[in-house]
Amino acid sequence: MNTKFFSNWVGRKSDVYDPLITVAERVEQFNLLKAADAARALAALPQEQAVAILDRPELHHAAAIVGRMPVEIAGRLLNAASNDRVADILHEMEGDRRTLVLGTLDADARLAVQTLMGYPPKTAGSIMTTEFVSVPSGWTVAETLDHVRRVERSRETVYAIYVLDPDSQALVGLVTLRRLITGEPDAPILSVAHKSAPVTVDPMTGQEDVARLISKHDLLALPVVDDAHRVLGIVTVDDVIDTMVAETTEDVHRFGGMEALGKPYMKISFAGMIRKRGGWLAALFLGEMLTATAMQHFETELEKAIVLTLFIPLIMSSGGNSGSQATSLIIRGLALGEVRLRDWWRVLLREIPTGLTLGAILGVIGIARIVAWQWLGFYDYGPHWMLVALTVGVALTGIVTFGSATGSMLPFLLQRIGFDPASASAPFVATLVDVTGLVIYFSVAIVILHGTLL
């Protein structure tokens, strides 16, 4: 942001464009302060600024900060903050402190916040705000404009005006500010409302589906309604962006083979880090131990043809890599709705020829490597080196095909049994494929090298 430009251009500080730093930048400054210092600084700021800062989810340790404020100051700030933000902050507090702070809220705010806190995490109810503009369906454009001007003076962003039935309080229409401005003053408010029925969700809708709907319909806010179609709150587009960023982080962590960290990397405790990573690492290790069992099963073949061991890492990693590719494609395909659960067989019909082709490519490279090393004298693979090369080539084709098929099917299976398909991490797929890959390798070897090495 070119603040120099403005201070030069505008000149005097009394001009409107006093280049104050933005709220987001203040939040970054506050994030560097210890909670106690931040609490003091926040309490010293003008009310409006302090609330704007507290309202931002990017303020990491808001709960700790509020916890260190005198209770009356905490109440003063939280009463003016958004209810959904207050609910999030209170969630992170200890029980006693939380009750104390809840007590400082106005009756209306307290009820709203407690309702919001009652919803399970990651649902529409847990991320919605209860503060939105609504008018009865009998009003005119002029009455609505007047209402927005006077009563809604405190609300910074008005996403849309929700028109409710005066008796049932059900949502009957949605009016954008733009249409409100261009409407005839005496026209009924419903006459400038959106033509199609507003898109809504119920409070138990998962936040990922909420984000998808907002993105799909290009909405600025999505109303959350109950069974009687009464508006409980709205989920706003900025909350959705924050949600999407957090979701992506979780997905990447899980795809990397661990539990989502849930906290910034530099802020998680050592014990927390070990917990989040050790679990999956140990589980995958236990699964991978089957490779030792498989190798023990083939120990006779191993002793007879040690040359086969040279290519074990190569073959296994190819299986794991092709599986990792396939699983990442299907995880995203499912997430974007490009692929649905019932498309699994169509995916399989694509993955098998793809795996065969990719495996054949690697097989040719593998054979070429062995042939080259033998001819150039870098290594002697023994008198049956050509059969060894063939074994490696065929095994590669087989394992890459199997890896692609397994990697692509795993997210479907996980979703079918109720898990998040994104749990199909790259290491998980690799572990699955490793064991079968070894079996494929040695089985191919037994066939091709029968009578010679084996």
Added chain:
Amino acid sequence: MNTKFFSNWVGRKSDVYDPLITVAERVEQFNLLKAADAARALAALPQEQAVAILDRPELHHAAAIVGRMPVEIAGRLLNAASNDRVADILHEMEGDRRTLVLGTLDADARLAVQTLMGYPPKTAGSIMTTEFVSVPSGWTVAETLDHVRRVERSRETVYAIYVLDPDSQALVGLVTLRRLITGEPDAPILSVAHKSAPVTVDPMTGQEDVARLISKHDLLALPVVDDAHRVLGIVTVDDVIDTMVAETTEDVHRFGGMEALGKPYMKISFAGMIRKRGGWLAALFLGEMLTATAMQHFETELEKAIVLTLFIPLIMSSGGNSGSQATSLIIRGLALGEVRLRDWWRVLLREIPTGLTLGAILGVIGIARIVAWQWLGFYDYGPHWMLVALTVGVALTGIVTFGSATGSMLPFLLQRIGFDPASASAPFVATLVDVTGLVIYFSVAIVILHGTLL
């Protein structure tokens, strides 16, 4: 969306809330049609509806559809569509057809579209729209309201009103619709403008940074300005969401060890699929061939102690898995700004103890496994089985530490040399760690089993 509720509640079709399907749902229908059929269907719809559908980026084959329309109809629709959408559609067209269609645009629209098309992909200039509401700084609130009412009737969403200096056309302020409504009619427009200077970007700013700014400052739109602070266009929040979704897909594909697919999974051609996956798969294969070289180097040890081969997959996969975890954490940490390039040594200081601890945990499990199998008689690891167990335990500790360190450092290195840190895919890290892991394993074995097996 509860359309049944509305049709029952509202009753007559002439009511405003005729539950027409939403634009997004129509777009999904059109996505299932072949281009020629879609072109006919689109041309038959009322202008407003057709433009609304064409305007959506979710309409996948818009370029093909426009290509199959009579040129005059294409011009009619594109002249009414958003300039940024027209630029995107034209980008995907063939040169001749593109020139033809460009010719049907109004002079102003054509200039705007050509300017937009001139920007490199994935920059603010390439995703911005040139259609925004601006007023001179000398106007009053009433004049601005009037302007929005009359001249801007066609614009569906007004994100904000940009106040420009009448001589230099530079951006001097930003007014939200909400503040416009609540302003006194005779007040100068600047008196209801936002207090801090508007956040802006230049057209060459990367789209990821644009998305980050919009998310950080909770904006609905971000003005794109030139050196003289004149507004060239705005990037809107819905474009940002689309951008973020596409970015995540690319990142997941790359983390899975392949090039970003760039098309929906079910729509990419077979050859395209092979190209996108085969490249990385072959490259990783070539890198992994070093493991064969490493094993050949240790062939003496291998022949003397075949029992060591039983645990090669186990040890290598543990290195790869811990590396995958570490790299996913740092990729996200860098993307979110939680970790910066200069923090690499702090990350290393965290990863080394973490790797040692995690490796020790796996080492203990590994030793337990060997001890258990030996005692329970499932397998005989030979007279020196305790030393073998110790070798495996120490090697696991070493390789998990190395894997965590390597996995965490790789994204930093990639970013330092100018690549996207997200290219540090799980398979890439695993390949790096495999080779060194083997060296660690056999080196540890040589030390511990010296004089006994080796």
